Structures are given as C-alpha cells and as structure tokens.
Amino acid sequence: xxxxxxxxxxxxxxxxxxxxxxxxxxxxxxxxxxxxxxxxxxxxxxxxxxxxxxxxxxxxxxxxxxxxxxxxxxxxxxxxxxxxxxxxxxxxxxxxxxxxxxxxxxxxxxxxxxxxxxxxxxxxxxxxxxxxxxxxxxxxxxxxxxxxxxxxxxxxxxxxxxxxxxxxxxxxxxxxxxxxxxxxxxxxxxxxxxxxxxxxxxxxxxxxxxxxxxxxxxxxxxxxxxxxxxxxxxxxxxxxxxxxxxxxxxxxxxxxxxxxxxxxxxxxxxxxxxxxxxxxxxxxxxxxxxxxxxxxxxxxxxxxxxxxxxxxxx
Numbered sequence: 433x434x435x436x437x438x439x440x441x442x443x444x445x446x447x448x449x450x451x452x453x454x455x456x457x458x459x460x461x462x463x464x465x466x467x468x469x470x471x472x473x474x475x476x477x478x479x480x481x482x483x484x485x486x487x488x489x490x491x492x493x494x495x496x497x498x499x500x501x502x503x504x505x506x507x508x509x510x511x512x513x514x515x516x517x518x519x520x521x522x523x524x525x526x527x528x529x530x531x532x533x534x535x536x537x538x539x540x541x542x543x544x545x546x547x548x549x550x551x552x553x554x555x556x557x558x559x560x561x562x563x564x565x566x567x568x569x570x571x572x573x574x575x576x577x578x579x580x581x582x583x584x585x586x587x588x589x590x591x592x593x594x595x596x597x598x599x600x601x602x603x604x605x606x607x608x609x610x611x612x613x614x615x616x617x618x619x620x621x622x623x624x625x626x627x628x629x630x631x632x633x634x635x636x637x638x639x640x641x642x643x644x645x646x647x648x649x650x651x652x653x654x655x656x657x658x659x660x661x662x663x664x665x666x667x668x669x670x671x672x673x674x675x676x677x678x679x680x681x682x683x684x685x686x687x688x689x690x691x692x693x694x695x696x697x698x699x700x701x702x703x704x705x706x707x708x709x710x711x712x713x714x715x716x717x718x719x720x721x722x723x724x725x726x727x728x729x730x731x732x733x734x735x736x737x738x739x740x741x742x743x744x745x746x
Contacts, residue, residue: 440674445561452563452571453666453684456627456636459575461644461662462582463620464637465655466613468645469593473638474524475512475614478531480621480633482508484538487625492541498570498622504534505618513611558629558681560670571623578619585612590651627666628681639688640665646695646702661691 440446467476486500493500508530515526582589588609592599600606617637624633644657669684676683697704 436675437671440671445563446670446674448563448565448568449560449670449680450667451568452560453627453670454663455568455571455575456624457640457662457664457666458659459578459620459662460624460636461640461659462655463578463616464641464662465644465651465658466582466589466593467617467637468641470613472613472617473634475527476617476621476637477634478512478527479505479508479614479618480630482531482534483618483621483625484535484630485541487630488538488541496567496570497625498567498574501622501625502574502619505622506615508534509611509614509618513607513614517607557631557679558625558627560627560680560684563626567626574619574623578616578623581612581616585609589613628684632681632685635685635688636662636665639685639692643688643692643695646692646699649701661688665691 441450464476467473483501483504486502486504487497488500490497490500511530512526515529588599588604591602591604592606592609596606620637621633624636628636640661641654641658643661644654647657648654665688666684669687670680672678672687673680673683695703698706700706
C-alpha cells in the first residue's frame with residue numbers, strides 16, 4: 433500500500449503534477465464558492481471558452497498559454513461588465529455575444545494552421561503531466577494573488593452574494609466588485625487550463641463548491657470544505673489516472689463528480705436519503721395526528737409553522 437502511494441512521486445513530472453493539482457484545486461475550490469453562490473456558472477463557462485483564442489495565439493507564438501489566456505480573460509470580464517451596463521443589453525446577452533465571438537475566433541485560428549489538430553487535445557482537455565517548473569511558479573504567483581484579493585474583499589463578496597440590494601443601499605460599489613470577481617474567475621480559469629483544459633475547467637470551479645454546499649450551512653465551512661474537496665479530487669484523480677492509464681484532467685473531474693453524487697445522496701441534512709426520511713417522518717406524524725389533542729382553532733397548524741421556519745433557517 434505504501435508503494436502504491438509513493439511510486440508516482442519517484443518521477444519529477446508527477447511531482448510537478450501533484451503540486452499543480454493541489455494549488456489549482458485550492459484556488460478553484462475557494463473562488464468557485466462565490467461562482468456558485470452568485471449563480472455565475474454560465475459566466476464561468478463563457479470565460480473558460482472565451483480565453484481559447486488567447487491559448488491558441490500563445491501556443492502558436494511559442495509562449496506560455498497563460499499569457500494569452502489571461503489577456504483574453506481580462507478582455508472578456510471587462511467586456512461583459514461594460515456591455516451589461518446598457519439597459520438594452522442584459523448580462524446573459526453580453527456573455528453570449530462575447531463568448532461566441534471569442535470562441536469562434538479560436539476555431540478560425542485553428543482552422544488556418546496545418547498540423548495543429550494533433551495538439552488540440554492538450555489545449556481542450558489539459559496536460560497536467562506536462563507542467564514545468566516555470567508553469568508551477570506561474571500558478572503559485574497568480575493563485576496567491578487571486579486568494580489575496582479574494583480575502584481582502586471577502587466581506588463585500590459575501591454581502592453581495594446574499595443581499596445585493598442591501599450592498600447597494602449601504603453604498604458599496606457593486607459594479608466594480610462584480611468586475612473584480614469576474615477577473616478573479618478569469619485568473620482562476622487561466623491557472624487551471626493545463627490541469628483540466630478548456631472544456632472541463634468549469635467542473636473544477638463549480639463541482640467542489642456545489643458539493644460543499646450540500647454538506648454545510650456555514651459559509652466559512654463551505655469555503656474550507658470546497659478548497660479541501662478541490663485538492664483531494666485533484667490528488668485522487670491523478671493517482672487513478674496514473675494506475676489506470678486514463679486522461680488526468682477527465683479523471684480529476686470524474687472524481688470530483690463522484691464526491692458530489694455521494695453528497696447529493698448521503699448528505700445529513702440536504703441529501704436525497706435525508707430528505708426522503710424527513711418526508712416519511714412528516715407523513716407518519718400526520719397519520720397519527722388527533723385534532724382533539726391539539727386544541728381548537730387551528731392550534732396544530734400554528735405549532736407546525738415555527739418548526740417549518742426553523743428548518744428553513746437552519
């Protein structure tokens with residue numbers, strides 16, 4: 433058993449891969465919490481696809497894909513924020529326009545390059561086993577900046593996530609903070625490209641936070657659980673891909689999805705089994721309810737309402 437755990441670490445490229453998935457899993461897990469709470473999954477998907485031409489251009493120029501991806505990520509985030517300020521252009525319309533245009537640009541660039549298709553899989557599905565020391569340092573620097581900004585504006589992000597109207601009434605610059613969050617999402621997507629690729633990246637940002645949300649009601653615990661799930665999914669997925677000879681990015685996403693399914697079924701308060709059990713208990717209580725023992729004028733209903741409210745708030 434000990435050899436099973438240590439054998440992959442004997443290869444330098446696997447050491448780099450394990451460090452990369454740990455860093456990426458942590459950043460995606462933490463930033464993804466606000467993507468899930470704000471309902472920004474569609475924006476995350478759009479950003480992931482909109483950086484594609486930047487990836488292609490960097491690759492063709494022989495430069496790190498992080499450079500072009502980050503440039504197009506910033507352009508996308510700013511474009512969505514600015515276009516959605518128009519009363520005639522909704523946010524989802526702005527996202528759709530920019531996402532489609534940039535992704536189409538990436539497709540056109542690919543179509544003009546003979547022999548480029550053989551490398552397309554690594555760009556679309558990631559190549560974490562090809563991560564270099566320079567890539568690791570880039571991930572460390574960008575990831576550290578993302579987490580620093582996230583925790584500097586943590587209070588503001590939490591307030592806007594739960595009550596945007598109150599944030600506006602208190603004078604917070606909601607539009608500027610939304611732009612900052614979009615830039616953080618874009619930067620997170622950029623550092624995750626080599627791990628899971630352009631197509632699967634949204635799963636790493638959304639799935640661990642969605643899993644954590646099923647397991648806890650506390651935002652602080654959700655952040656910790658989401659970050660931990662992102663890291664564990666990356667490490668376990670890398671081990672599985674090593675021994676089963678499968679694509680690392682896809683395996684990592686499937687492991688994260690497996691954790692989500694387990695939480696969806698078995699979570700203590702919000703799992704399907706728990707909900708089913710609570711429904712059965714509710715029907716059992718109704719079946720044994722005797723109005724004569726509960727007083728007059730609907731007292732039984734008034735006693736049930738606080739219990740229901742407590743469940744909603746709990």
